[in-house]
Amino acid sequence: MERRRVRQTQSLEDRLAQQAERLREQAKEVPPGIEREQLLRRARQAETGSHMSEWLRSPGLQPPD
Numbered sequence: 001m002e003r004r005r006v007r008q009t010q011s012l013e014d015r016l017a018q019q020a021e022r023l024r025e026q027a028k029e030v031p032p033g034i035e036r037e038q039l040l041r042r043a044r045q046a047e048t049g050s051h052m053s054e055w056l057r058s059p060g061l062q063p064p065d
Helices: 012-028 034-057
Strands: none
Touching: 012 034
């Protein structure tokens, strides 16, 4: 069985930031409640993931000795 490979055209950080923005836009269209809170939570998680990925890729980060 051969593994399907997809070459990404955008960085992980960009894709997560776009996902967060899409989720926030969806949340604006949903009335207050559980569904809206879940969308906003997923948006915050995507945004956090984007920031963590940027931090991990930063040149100032040094590997442990």
